[in-house]
Amino acid sequence: MAESDMYPLHMPGHKRNEISTPMKGAFRCDITEIDGFDNLHDENGIILEAEERANKLYGSEQTYFLVNGSTGGVLSAVSATVSPRGTVLAARGSHKSFYHAVYLRNLNVKYLPYKQIDGINIPDSFSAQDIELNLDDSVEAVFITSPTYEGKCSDVRGIANVCHKRGIPLIVDAAHGAHFGFGKKNQKSSYDNKENSSDVQAENFSVNPGIKADYRSYNESSPEEYFSVPENAITQGADIVIHSVHKTLPSMTQTALIHVSGNLVDKSRLKRFLRIYQTSSPSYVLMSSIDLAMKEIEENSTQFIDKLLNYRNKIQRETAKCKLLKVIGKNVIDDPSKVLVSVQDSTMTGEQLYDILREEYHLQLEMAGEKTALAIITGWDTEDGIRRFINALIEIDKRLSMTIESKVSNKVVILPKKKMNICEAWDKEKEIVLFDEAENRIAAEFVNLYPPGIPIIAPGEVYTREIIESIKAYLDQGLNVQGIERKKGFLCVRQK
Numbered sequence: 003m004a005e006s007d008m009y010p011l012h013m014p015g016h017k018r019n020e021i022s023t024p025m026k027g028a029f030r031c032d033i034t035e036i037d038g039f040d041n042l043h044d045e046n047g048i049i050l051e052a053e054e055r056a057n058k059l060y061g062s063e064q065t066y067f068l069v070n071g072s073t074g075g076v077l078s079a080v081s082a083t084v085s086p087r088g089t090v091l092a093a094r095g096s097h098k099s100f101y102h103a104v105y106l107r108n109l110n111v112k113y114l115p116y117k118q119i120d121g122i123n124i125p126d127s128f129s130a131q132d133i134e135l136n137l138d139d140s141v142e143a144v145f146i147t148s149p150t151y152e153g154k155c156s157d158v159r160g161i162a163n164v165c166h167k168r169g170i171p172l173i174v175d176a177a178h179g180a181h182f183g184f185g186k187k188n189q190k191s192s193y194d195n196k197e198n199s200s201d202v203q204a205e206n207f208s209v210n211p212g213i214k215a216d217y218r219s220y221n222e223s224s225p226e227e228y229f230s231v232p233e234n235a236i237t238q239g240a241d242i243v244i245h246s247v248h249k250t251l252p253s254m255t256q257t258a259l260i261h262v263s264g265n266l267v268d269k270s271r272l273k274r275f276l277r278i279y280q281t282s283s284p285s286y287v288l289m290s291s292i293d294l295a296m297k298e299i300e301e302n303s304t305q306f307i308d309k310l311l312n313y314r315n316k317i318q319r320e321t322a323k324c325k326l327l328k329v330i331g332k333n334v335i336d337d338p339s340k341v342l343v344s345v346q347d348s349t350m351t352g353e354q355l356y357d358i359l360r361e362e363y364h365l366q367l368e369m370a371g372e373k374t375a376l377a378i379i380t381g382w383d384t385e386d387g388i389r390r391f392i393n394a395l396i397e398i399d400k401r402l403s404m405t406i407e408s409k410v411s412n413k414v415v416i417l418p419k420k421k422m423n424i425c426e427a428w429d430k431e432k433e434i435v436l437f438d439e440a441e442n443r444i445a446a447e448f449v450n451l452y453p454p455g456i457p458i459i460a461p462g463e464v465y466t467r468e469i470i471e472s473i474k475a476y477l478d479q480g481l482n483v484q485g486i487e488r489k490k491g492f493l494c495v496r497q498k
Contacts, residue, residue: 049067049289052067052289052292052293052296053065053066053067055293055296055297055300056259056292056293056296057261059296059299059300060183060234060236060243060245060259060261061183061234061236061237062236062243062261062262062263063261063262063263063264064261064262064263064269065259065260065261065262066259066260066262066273066276067257067258067259067284067289067292068244068257068258068259068260068276068280069256069257069280069281069284069285069288069289070256070279070280070281071246071248071255071256071257071258072097072099072175072177072244072245072246072258073097073099073102074258074276074279074280075244075258075259075260075276076097076099076100076103076173076175076244077099077102077103077106077275077279078260078272078275078276078278078279079103079145079173079242079244079260079272080100080103080104080107080109080143080145080173081103081106081107081275081278081279082242082267082268082271082272082274082275083142083143083171083173083241083242083266083267084107084109084142084143085142086107086108086109087107087108087109087110088107088109088110088140088142089109089110089111089112089140089141089142090104090109090110090111090112090141090142090143090144090145091112091113091114091133091136091137091141091143091144091145092111092112092113092114092144092145092146093113093114093116093125093128093145093146093147094113094114094116094417094456094457095116095125095147095150095455095456096145096147096175097147097175097177097455098448098455100145100175101424101448101457101460104424104425105424105425105428106425107425108423108425108426109423109424109425110140110423111424112136112138112140112141113417114128114132114133114136114146115132115136116417116456117132119154119334121344121346121373122330122342122344122346122371122373122374123371123372123373123374124150124152124154124342124371124374125147125150125152125154125456126154127148127150127154127155127156127157127336128146128148128156128157128161129156129157129160129161130157130160130161130163130164133161133164133165134164137164137165137168137170141168141170142170143170143171143172143173144161144165144170144171144172144173145173145175146158146161146172146173146174146175147174147175147176147177148174148175148176148179148235149176149178149179149182149232149336149337149340150178151178151340151369151376152335152340152342152374152376153178153335153336153337153338153339153340153342154334154335154336154337155179155232155336155337158172158174158233158235158238158239158240159233159238159239162238162239162240162241163239165241166239166264166266169266170266171241171242171264171266171267172239172240172241172242173240173241173242173243173244174235174240174242174243174244175244176234176235176240176243176244176245177244177245177246177249177258178246178249178250178337178339178340179232179234179235179245179250179337180245180246180247180249180250180251180259181231181250181251181306181307181310181339181380182231182232182233182234182235182337183231183232183233183234183236183237184231184299184303184304184306184307185230185231185303185304185306185307185308185311186230186304186307186308225315225318225319225322225331225332226331226332226333227311227315227318227319227332228311228314228315228318228332228338229311230307230311231307231310231311231337231338231339232336232337236261236263240263241262241263241264241266241267242260242261242262242263242267242272243260243261244258244259244260244261245258245259245260245261246258247259247291247292247295249378250339250378250380251295251298251299251380252294252295252298252382253291253292253294253295254287254288254291256285256288257288257289257291257292257295259292260272260276305381306380306381306382307381308381309381309382309383310338310339310379310380310381310383311338313379313381313383313388314338314339314341314379316388316392317329317341317379317388317391317392318331318332320392320396321392321395321396321399324395324396324399325347325399325402325404326345326347326348326350326399326402326403326404327343327344327345327348327355327395327398327399327402328343328344328346328347329341329342329343329344329395330342330343330344330374338379339378339379339380340376340377340378341376341377341378341379341391342374342375342376343355343374343375343376343377343395344373344374345373345374345375345402346373346374347404348402348403348404349402349403349404350402351370351372351373352370352371352372352373352374352375353370353372353375353480355370355375355398356369356370356375357370358398359375359391359394359398362394363390363394365377365390365391365394372479372481377391416468417463418445418459418460418463418464418465418466418469419463419464419466420462420463420464421444421462421463421464422444422461422462422495423462424460424461424462426462427444427445427446427461427462427495428446428447428461428462430446430495430496431495431496432446432447432493432494432495432496433493433494433495433496433497434487434490434491434492434493434494435491435492435493435494436490436491437470437473437474437490437491437492438470440465440470440491440492440494441465441466441467441470442464442465442466443464443465443492443494443495443497444462444463444464444465444494444495445459445460445461445462445463445464445465445492445493445494445495446461446493446494446495446496447461447485447492447493448460448461448484448485449473449483449484449485449486449492450483450484450485451476451481451482451483451484452482452483452484455484458472458473465492465494473486477489
C-alpha cells in the first residue's frame, strides 16, 4: 500500500507521510479498515487468513488477533464464560485484567489455596487435585495462569479433564507461554510422570489452605538441563488460551492471541466481547507484527527453540559454582526463558542485584523481588549478551557476603474475610484510613506487593492486624507496595 500512488484521504492523520514525525517506517504501513484490507471485528479476508495461519501453528479450533494485549483476551474470556454475578474459581495471583473482568461483570471469586515456593516466595503451580478439591456447583469456569510470571506450569491436562467432567470451561492465561509447544520435542510436565494424573479421586487428598514448597529441597549437585519447552496449553485441552505474542516472540508490544476450542464456550459470545473490549480502530501495524511473528515461528521455530535452550543451559552450567547467587533451575522453573536468580543466602536484596546489573554492567533485567531478580531470554538473544550476563553474575557472586540468617519476610497467604463483592466495594464511597486505625475496616482498593502483584487484600475484604503489620513491614524494607495512600493509610469503604 505504501508503495502505491493511492492517496490516503482517510485516517490516520499522518497520511503515511514519513516526515510527519520521527516514526517514519511505522507510518508507512499504518492504515485503517479500507477496501481490500479486511476488518478485525468481521474478518473475511487478509486478517482471517493471518488468524488461520496462527491457528494452524497452535492447533486450536479458532484463533483471534488481539491488539490491546492479553488484557483484552482475559476480559473477553471471563465475560464470555461466566454469567453476571456468577462464580469463577481462580488463583489469587491472577493478572489484574482478571480482576477487572470480575468487577465489570460483578462476579464472585472462589479462590484456590495460595501455594508458594518458600525461600524465594514465588507462586507455585496447581495440580488437578487442587482444582477438584475446590470445585462446587456454583463454579461456572476455572481460571489459572500457566506459566506464571516466573515460569511455573500447572497440570493443564489434568485440570482440563477435571473441568470437563463437570461441563465447565478452563481458561488458561498463558500470556508468557506463546513459545510453548515448538521445537523438536515437547517437554512433559512433571505431572505427566504420575499415574492417573488426569483421573483425580478427590477423596484421596486433604485440603491444604496454603501450601509452601521449599526451593532448597529442589537443589541438585549438578544442574538438570532443559531439552525442550513445555507443551502448549491448547494441546493439553484448555478451552480458552491467551498468549501475549510480544513477551517471548518477535512481535510488537500490545500484540496477543486468544484461542478457543471445544463446545463449552459459546464462540459467538466470545467474539461479541472481543468486539466490546477491543478498539474499533485496530492497528494494522500491530496485526502485521503478529502475522510476521507467526511466519517467523512457522519457518524457524526449531532453530529459535534450540538457541533458547542452549542459552539457558549455558547460564545454568556456568553459574552452578556460584556460592551465593543461585540461578533456579529446571527442577523448579519449567519455562527455560525465565532466568530467576536468588540472592537468598547473601546480604544483597533482589532490588540491589537488579540495580547493579543495570548500572554497572548495563544489563536490564525484567524485574526484581525481595530476594530474587528475573531475566527473560529468548532465541533472539545474542551470544555476547548471554556471555555478559553470565560473567556479571560470576563477578558479583565473588564479592558477596553470606547472610548470618537466611530469611525472607513471610508473605500473607491467608485470605482475608470477605464482606462485599469486589464490584460493590470498588464502587462504594471511599475514605482514607490511617494504618493503625484500619483493623476491621472494609478495603475499597487492591493492595499488593509488586512483584509479583498478588493482592494482599482486595476490595470488599476486611483488614486484620496481621495484614496491616505485614504491609507496614514491607514499607519499612522499601518494597513496592501498591494501592496505599501516601504511605500512611488505606482506601476503605466509607462508614456511614
